[in-house]
Amino acid sequence: MVKxxxxxxAANVSAATVSRALNNSARVDPVLAARVHAAxxxxxxxxxxxxxxxxxxxxxxxxxxxxxxxNPFYTAVARGVEDVAQELGFSVLLCNTDEDQTxxxxxxxxxxxxxxxxxxxxxxxxxxxxxxxxxxxxxxVIVDRRLAQPVDFVTAASFEGAVMATEHLLRQGWQxxxxxxxxxxxxxxxxxxxxxxxxxxxxxxxxxxRHVPFHTDSGVDVINKLFGSADPPDSLLTVDAMLALGVxxxxxxxxLKIGRDVGMISFDDADWATxxxxxxxxxxxxxxxxxxxxxxxxxxxxxKEGPEDPQTxxxxxxxxxxxxxxRPKARKTR
Amino acid sequence: MVKxxxxxxAANVSAATVSRALNNSARVDPVLAARVHAAxxxxxxxxxxxxxxxxxxxxxxxxxxxxxxxNPFYTAVARGVEDVAQELGFSVLLCNTDEDQTxxxxxxxxxxxxxxxxxxxxxxxxxxxxxxxxxxxxxxVIVDRRLAQPVDFVTAASFEGAVMATEHLLRQGWQxxxxxxxxxxxxxxxxxxxxxxxxxxxxxxxxxxRHVPFHTDSGVDVINKLFGSADPPDSLLTVDAMLALGVxxxxxxxxLKIGRDVGMISFDDADWATxxxxxxxxxxxxxxxxxxxxxxxxxxxxxKEGPEDPQTxxxxxxxxxxxxxxRPKARKTR
DNA sequence: TTGTAGGCGTTATCAC
DNA sequence: GTGATAACGCCTACAA
Numbered sequence: 270m271v272k273x274x275x276x277x278x279a280a281n282v283s284a285a286t287v288s289r290a291l292n293n294s295a296r297v298d299p300v301l302a303a304r305v306h307a308a309x310x311x312x313x314x315x316x317x318x319x320x321x322x323x324x325x326x327x328x329x330x331x332x333x334x335x336x337x338x339x340n341p342f343y344t345a346v347a348r349g350v351e352d353v354a355q356e357l358g359f360s361v362l363l364c365n366t367d368e369d370q371t372x373x374x375x376x377x378x379x380x381x382x383x384x385x386x387x388x389x390x391x392x393x394x395x396x397x398x399x400x401x402x403x404x405x406x407x408x409x410v411i412v413d414r415r416l417a418q419p420v421d422f423v424t425a426a427s428f429e430g431a432v433m434a435t436e437h438l439l440r441q442g443w444q445x446x447x448x449x450x451x452x453x454x455x456x457x458x459x460x461x462x463x464x465x466x467x468x469x470x471x472x473x474x475x476x477x478x479r480h481v482p483f484h485t486d487s488g489v490d491v492i493n494k495l496f497g498s499a500d501p502p503d504s505l506l507t508v509d510a511m512l513a514l515g516v517x518x519x520x521x522x523x524x525l526k527i528g529r530d531v532g533m534i535s536f537d538d539a540d541w542a543t544x545x546x547x548x549x550x551x552x553x554x555x556x557x558x559x560x561x562x563x564x565x566x567x568x569x570x571x572x573k574e575g576p577e578d579p580q581t582x583x584x585x586x587x588x589x590x591x592x593x594x595x596r597p598k599a600r601k602t603r
Numbered sequence: 604m605v606k607x608x609x610x611x612x613a614a615n616v617s618a619a620t621v622s623r624a625l626n627n628s629a630r631v632d633p634v635l636a637a638r639v640h641a642a643x644x645x646x647x648x649x650x651x652x653x654x655x656x657x658x659x660x661x662x663x664x665x666x667x668x669x670x671x672x673x674n675p676f677y678t679a680v681a682r683g684v685e686d687v688a689q690e691l692g693f694s695v696l697l698c699n700t701d702e703d704q705t706x707x708x709x710x711x712x713x714x715x716x717x718x719x720x721x722x723x724x725x726x727x728x729x730x731x732x733x734x735x736x737x738x739x740x741x742x743x744v745i746v747d748r749r750l751a752q753p754v755d756f757v758t759a760a761s762f763e764g765a766v767m768a769t770e771h772l773l774r775q776g777w778q779x780x781x782x783x784x785x786x787x788x789x790x791x792x793x794x795x796x797x798x799x800x801x802x803x804x805x806x807x808x809x810x811x812x813r814h815v816p817f818h819t820d821s822g823v824d825v826i827n828k829l830f831g832s833a834d835p836p837d838s839l840l841t842v843d844a845m846l847a848l849g850v851x852x853x854x855x856x857x858x859l860k861i862g863r864d865v866g867m868i869s870f871d872d873a874d875w876a877t878x879x880x881x882x883x884x885x886x887x888x889x890x891x892x893x894x895x896x897x898x899x900x901x902x903x904x905x906x907k908e909g910p911e912d913p914q915t916x917x918x919x920x921x922x923x924x925x926x927x928x929x930r931p932k933a934r935k936t937r
Numbered sequence: 938t939t940g941t942a943g944g945c946g947t948t949a950t951c952a953c
Numbered sequence: 954g955t956g957a958t959a960a961c962g963c964c965t966a967c968a969a
Contacts, residue, residue: 270739270740271946271948272946272947273946273948274946275943282747282955282956283956284946284947284948284956284957285948285949285955285956285957285958286954286955286956288947288948288949289948289954289955292947295954296954296957297954301954301955305926305960307897313738315715315735315738315739316716316946316947317657317716317718317946317947318654318713318716318717318718318861318947319653319662319718319945320657320945320946320947320948320961321947321948322944322947322958323651323945323947323959323960323961323962323963324655324946324947324948324961325606325654325947325948325949330717337695338672338678338681338682339678339874339938341673344672344673348672348699348701349723351699355706360709360710361698361715361822362696362697362698363672363683363684363696363697364694364695364696364697365681365697367682372689375694376694378649379652379694381649382649382651383649383652383653383664383943384651384652384653401649403650404605404647404649408957432961448939460954462807504962511874513876514874514878514940517878517879518878521878539875540673540845540848541848541873541875541878542810543852544848544851544852544855544875544879545875545878545879545880546875546879546880547860553788553817557959574899592883594869606961606963607961607963607964608962608963609960616940617939617940617941618940618941618962618963618964619940619942619964619965620939620940622963622964622965623938623965625948626964628964628965629938629940629965630938631938632938635938635939650962651961651962651963653960653961653962653963654945654961654963654964655959655962655963655964656945656965657944657946657947657948657962657963657964658962658964659945659963659964660945660946670954688953710955719964770944843939847941858943875943
């Protein structure tokens with residue numbers, strides 16, 4: 270592979286001049302610069318970023334570590350991060366942990382060893398270990414799920430969103446809403462559960478909560494049981510789009526029609542939410558903006574701008590009413 | 604940041620011994636090795652991968668470049684790649700080009716400069732320029748969309764899949780199938796169009812084809828026009844899941860019921876395909892396996908195993924019949 | 938078995 | 954304005 274000294278030889282200048290010309294830094298004689306560029310072009314010279322990073326003691330690369338590449342929320346976050354990063358001259362490397370702590374740890378370790386310029390992480394759990402990047406003084410921004418320790422953090426208003434959702438179900442006349450959520454060590458979905466519980470408690474209603482692990486049937490079993498029980502709920506709040514999918518599958522199998530037999534609302538406005546029947550009501554998160562804001566915050570940290578103490582940004586959520594949470598007027602109470 | 608010489612100092616050995624102990628290569632006195640490990644641990648030593656890569660003249664990183672992170676086909680490919688890579692000790696960096704040639708070129712350039720061990724690329728177009736990685740002698744495997752030039756390639760049997768799909772529509776009694784596809788410089792979807800055309804031609808039916816650019820309304824406009832015309836099709840083949848989404852949205856708006864007024868079948872078994880109403884019939888691609896095979900092929904290239912000339916693997920597709928392509932028996936011909 | 942020394946490719950510093 | 958030189962952190966002959 271052609272290196273800088275080859276170009277130098279061909280252009281009949283020193284390696285230093287080649288470097289200066291190619292990085293159009295400092296003043297270089299235009300004639301020499303032209304010769305250098307021509308030689309580089311002809312030899313197909315491609316700077317070795319590994320060597321450059323070593324010498325410069327830094328990279329132009331960010332790691333974005335997310336837990337589920339299939340989740341439309343995270344892919345939208347990724348877009349937001351990427352667009353801002355591009356503008357600022359960084360490349361984004363996307364790492365998918367599949368909700369697996371081991372994979373997450375490994376990616377964090379790789380990021381630290383590769384000396385990336387910064388890391389944006391959607392952690393698996395609120396006690397995730399991020400010491401590998403922190404001890405390397407690599408700027409770190411957490412998105413979506415809050416860590417127990419204080420650190421830069423961008424997320425959506427989960428509690429308030431769940432309150433909106435649950436209150437909307439009740440306003441529609443549903444009387445036994447249940448909350449289908451994720452394991453209790455997932456900070457964000459816990460906020461959603463709490464929001465739900467806050468509302469049902471205030472209304473004197475029972476709290477019906479089910480926790481569904483990641484990587485299972487996405488709640489099919491849980492819903493089967495729940496609606497096979499003596500006193501089933503009459504409506505559902507699901508805390509993410511994958512759960513909504515599982516729940517809809519299960520209800521369909523049981524012959525329960527959403528928007529008639531059961532009310533339903535979910536977090537995350539997936540692209541399929543409008544084509545299911547009836548269209549799914551959702552609490553939309555500003556996912557793209559969460560990514561973009563996280564990226565801007567990270568960029569500031571890298572440039573050592575702004576206040577030093579950990580920042581927290583909480584972006585507001587939006588209720589989008591579609592057909593799935595409607596309740597027929599003439600329906601008698603269960 | 605603590606480096607190898609710091610550990611050497613603390614463990615009272617030479618840097619070389621630290622290196623050997625930490626890479627548990629060669630023979631190292633167990634006592635010294637223990638001292639080294641202890642010192643490394645205590646100082647929080649983290650090997651500098653940049654320096655290591657430079658010295659070793661190679662990395663343990665693959666770049667996987669896909670065109671659309673929202674497309675469930677590509678995310679499944681990514682999973683396949685990742686699982687195999689992990690097994691072999693490589694990290695996978697996922698890059699999303701958003702169907703943008705410029706972004707693709709930039710990622711290829713970055714991959715080449717960062718001297719990644721290998722690249723797996725789902726190219727935007729069949730004339731995509733991959734010279735940046737090729738001139739760097741970086742092993743390259745193409746997935747999904749064939750390039751004009753000969754190069755390692757893994758894909759699904761698109762032509763045959765489209766034939767299956769179209770023939771199934773006709774077997775169901777539909778008489779004017781149309782094909783909603785992508786721009787003509789996308790090799791894979793062209794194969795699907797050709798498969799469709801092959802069948803309708805053999806049956807003496809008109810070929811009704813519409814090309815929908817990436818990044819638009821995903822076909823809503825096209826469908827609106829098509830069904831507003833004098834002689835609309837009675838059924839549809841869409842060549843990817845995003846198009847299916849757009850088409851379903853449009854049909855819904857026009858009050859056309861799939862599986863009654865219109866027959867529909869699509870490529871790609873998205874996770875929402877079973878929850879829409881009626882459930883969507885699909886031609887499923889073995890996306891995970893495509894990724895896994897591409898990864899295995901790449902690994903062989905890196906190890907310089909196997910035959911030298913470009914390999915092509917074409918994996919078979921599966922017809923999954925659900926409700927969307929049914930045609931009511933008692934329906935009179937248009 | 939351990940240490941010394943050189944070099945991976947680049948760029949920043951320093952004379953010229 | 955240009956060229957020689959050193960150094961980024963690590964690994965690996967080679968010598969001891």
